[in-house]
Amino acid sequence: MPEQLFQFLVTGITVGSLYALVGLGFALIYNASDVVNFAQGEFVMLGAMAAIALLSAGLPLPLAAVVATLATVAVGLLLERFAIEPAAGASVVATIIITIGAAIFLRGVALLLWGKDFHSLPPFSGDAPIRLGGATVLPQSLWVLGATVLLVIVVRTFFNRTLLGKALLACAFNRTAAQAVGINVKVMLRLAYGLSAGLGALAGILIAPITFSSYEAGVMLGLKGFSAAIVGGIGNPMGAVAGGLLLGVLEVLGAGLVSSGYKDAIAFVFVLMVLFFEPTGLFGHKVAERV
Amino acid sequence: MKHWKNALATILLFTGIGLAQAADPIKIGSFLTVTGPASFLGDPELKTLQMYVEELNAKGGVKGRKLELIHYDTGGNAKDAVNFVKRLIKNDNVDLLVGGTTTGDTMAVIPDVEKEGIPFISLAGAVEIIEPVKKWVFKTPHTDRMAVARIFGDLRKRGLTKVALITGDGGFDKSGHAQILKLAPEYGITLVADESYGNKDTDMTTQLTKIRAAGAEAIINFGLGQAPAIVTKNIKQLGINLPLYQSHGVASKSFIDLAGDAAEGVRLPAAALVVAEQLPDADPQKPILLAYKNKYEAKHGPVSTFGGHAYDGLMIAVAAIERAGGTDRAKIRDQIENTKGFIGTAGVFNMTPQDHMGLTLDAFKLVEIRNGDWKIVD
Numbered sequence: 253m254p255e256q257l258f259q260f261l262v263t264g265i266t267v268g269s270l271y272a273l274v275g276l277g278f279a280l281i282y283n284a285s286d287v288v289n290f291a292q293g294e295f296v297m298l299g300a301m302a303a304i305a306l307l308s309a310g311l312p313l314p315l316a317a318v319v320a321t322l323a324t325v326a327v328g329l330l331l332e333r334f335a336i337e338p339a340a341g342a343s344v345v346a347t348i349i350i351t352i353g354a355a356i357f358l359r360g361v362a363l364l365l366w367g368k369d370f371h372s373l374p375p376f377s378g379d380a381p382i383r384l385g386g387a388t389v390l391p392q393s394l395w396v397l398g399a400t401v402l403l404v405i406v407v408r409t410f411f412n413r414t415l416l417g418k419a420l421l422a423c424a425f426n427r428t429a430a431q432a433v434g435i436n437v438k439v440m441l442r443l444a445y446g447l448s449a450g451l452g453a454l455a456g457i458l459i460a461p462i463t464f465s466s467y468e469a470g471v472m473l474g475l476k477g478f479s480a481a482i483v484g485g486i487g488n489p490m491g492a493v494a495g496g497l498l499l500g501v502l503e504v505l506g507a508g509l510v511s512s513g514y515k516d517a518i519a520f521v522f523v524l525m526v527l528f529f530e531p532t533g534l535f536g537h538k539v540a541e542r543v
Numbered sequence: 544m545k546h547w548k549n550a551l552a553t554i555l556l557f558t559g560i561g562l563a564q565a566a567d568p569i570k571i572g573s574f575l576t577v578t579g580p581a582s583f584l585g586d587p588e589l590k591t592l593q594m595y596v597e598e599l600n601a602k603g604g605v606k607g608r609k610l611e612l613i614h615y616d617t618g619g620n621a622k623d624a625v626n627f628v629k630r631l632i633k634n635d636n637v638d639l640l641v642g643g644t645t646t647g648d649t650m651a652v653i654p655d656v657e658k659e660g661i662p663f664i665s666l667a668g669a670v671e672i673i674e675p676v677k678k679w680v681f682k683t684p685h686t687d688r689m690a691v692a693r694i695f696g697d698l699r700k701r702g703l704t705k706v707a708l709i710t711g712d713g714g715f716d717k718s719g720h721a722q723i724l725k726l727a728p729e730y731g732i733t734l735v736a737d738e739s740y741g742n743k744d745t746d747m748t749t750q751l752t753k754i755r756a757a758g759a760e761a762i763i764n765f766g767l768g769q770a771p772a773i774v775t776k777n778i779k780q781l782g783i784n785l786p787l788y789q790s791h792g793v794a795s796k797s798f799i800d801l802a803g804d805a806a807e808g809v810r811l812p813a814a815a816l817v818v819a820e821q822l823p824d825a826d827p828q829k830p831i832l833l834a835y836k837n838k839y840e841a842k843h844g845p846v847s848t849f850g851g852h853a854y855d856g857l858m859i860a861v862a863a864i865e866r867a868g869g870t871d872r873a874k875i876r877d878q879i880e881n882t883k884g885f886i887g888t889a890g891v892f893n894m895t896p897q898d899h900m901g902l903t904l905d906a907f908k909l910v911e912i913r914n915g916d917w918k919i920v921d
Contacts, residue, residue, distance in 0.1 A: 256752050256753070256756060259748065259749075259752045259781075260749055260752065263746060263748045263749050263752075266746065267745065267746045270745060368582070368583060369797055370768065370769040370772075370797060370801055371801075372772075372800065372801050372803075379776075379779075379780075379803070379804070379805075381779075381780045381781070381782065388748075388780055388781055388782060390780055459745075462745060462746070463745035463773070464769045464772065464773070464801055466769070472743040504746075504749045507749045507750060508749045508752065508753060512738050512739045512740060512749070512750045513712075513739050515741075515749075516741060
């Protein structure tokens with residue numbers, strides 16, 4: 253039993269790091285505009301699918317990954333320029349609905365481009381399982397874990413230590429005041445969409461060898477990533493990671509110790525409890541919201 | 544001026560009808576799931592029906608009459624299926640029905656089909672469509688019970704009786720799960736674990752860790768889509784060295800592509816269409832399978848067993864119309880029930896008043912994945 257428990261924990265952490273990596277992408281746009289971007293899952297899908305397509309077109313994996321990420325950044329910028337920017341001044345809810353529309357549109361385009369089939373990306377460093385005591389873990393899961401840690405540090409430093417990051421935060425906090433002190437809000441928003449598209453694409457490429465990808469893979473990943481982000485406190489990169497890991501471990505323990513049929517229910521009940529008692533999430537900044 | 548126009552319209556209308564009556568096509572009604580989640584089933588079915596109706600017409604039709612295919616897309620919505628079937632029967636006056644991609648669509652229209660008394664060949668899988676026997680309802684695809692029986696038969700042959708089960712949460716998975724529980728005692732199989740997963744889950748190592756501790760001699764995974772490929776990979780990751788059986792739901796090349804090396808040694812029941820090239824030349828099914836496969840692939844890309852079910856349905860119907868000598872519904876029904884030795888893509892059909900599918904267990908080939916390809920083992 254202790255050996256089983258150890259495997260459950262290892263699995264929980266690897267599953268959780270997938271959610272954390274996707275959840276991280278929600279932070280950028282939220283920090284810049286208070287908007288939850290429901291097309292974030294589609295950025296993840298686009299990155300993975302584009303990398304798979306480029307790889308099968310003959311590009312080496314690292315190059316395919318870079319080109320796919322840049323292509324997704326371009327999609328993020330286009331989305332901001334042609335869907336979000338024309339609606340500048342619209343309410344947050346209206347903007348969120350625009351992102352839902354964009355998500356459906358991107359799924360449709362992916363369906364036309366790549367069909368309905370599932371595709372897989374080869375793992376970066378083989379798929380011989382690594383033994384950790386009694387448990388096993390795939391090398392790709394270590395890639396995901398490592399990338400999550402690295403990206404969290406990068407995103408955190410970006411918001412806390414750089415002028416650009418602070419300017420982004422200022423835009424969400426008070427757009428008019430930000431403009432008044434000379435921050436170009438338009439450019440900041442574009443930057444936020446471009447960066448979070450890139451972050452999403454990287455996540456997609458890293459997890460595609462484990463989860464496979466298809467035109468609608470973004471729906472589930474987006475949902476789980478979003479749950480991770482709100483549990484941890486949306487906007488806080490550390491929160492997304494903590495939320496993701498917590499969600500992953502809970503799901504796995506639910507499946508392992510209770511019943512595999514109830515694992516999603518157990519995880520989502522937990523999400524609801526967190527939101528009930530801590531509406532801003534476990535690590536969210538407690539600010540008075542004007543409604 | 545206005546009267547003149549009306550008169551002209553009336554004349555055109557009447558001559559139009561007159562011409563239609565002179566040609567008097569045989570009308571085949573169809574309702575398939577061409578869009579929506581089950582479109583990977585309905586899409587090749589519709590393409591197959593259109594392709595072969597065209598071919599039959601080019602050869603002069605059936606009994607000197609052209610075939611006319613009237614099709615509606617249900618999108619997997621059973622309510623729409625019922626409305627379309629009513630329209631096909633009452634407005635389009637079709638002579639028989641070939642369609643019903645999903646078990647849900649098929650079961651929903653059966654009351655109307657039985658009430659109106661129109662021959663109906665379903666393209667859906669579940670055994671409940673033909674059990675108990677319904678007078679006007681037939682089907683061409685293998686049932687999930689046959690798949691389970693085939694897996695259990697192979698387990699017995701290898702002397703394995705303790706089995707761990709892991710299934711998804713979709714309709715196909717659940718139906719297979721129910722058949723496994725039902726048939727297990729008959730074959731002397733004990734289920735030592737019964738785990739489930741969500742079809743969109745990305746990791747099943749938790750369930751498999753429990754299975755590893757359950758003392759099973761083999762694992763059965765009944766599912767569709769990418770989840771069985773993840774299960775297969777996770778089993779390898781955990782180093783579980785037990786024979787793994789998958790269902791006919793993954794009998795496509797994409798499963799091998801997704802699961803990669805982990806798929807080696809996996810066994811599953813598959814329709815003969817999947818392994819058409821490997822069949823011995825003496826197999827009477829081989830020429831039929833290759834002809835269908837080549838014709839389909841020349842026009843639409845990789846063949847699937849689902850389109851094959853539509854081929855079987857259409858050809859059984861056409862043969863029945865020929866034997867019935869016309870489009871009398873009762874006579875067509877009797878002749879479909881009288882189908883004997885018809886060689887289709889799913890197997891050799893021998894229908895009886897008690898069996899409205901007419902396939903035997905050997906219609907499924909038991910295949911093993913070796914070197915990234917299918918190999919018939921039984």
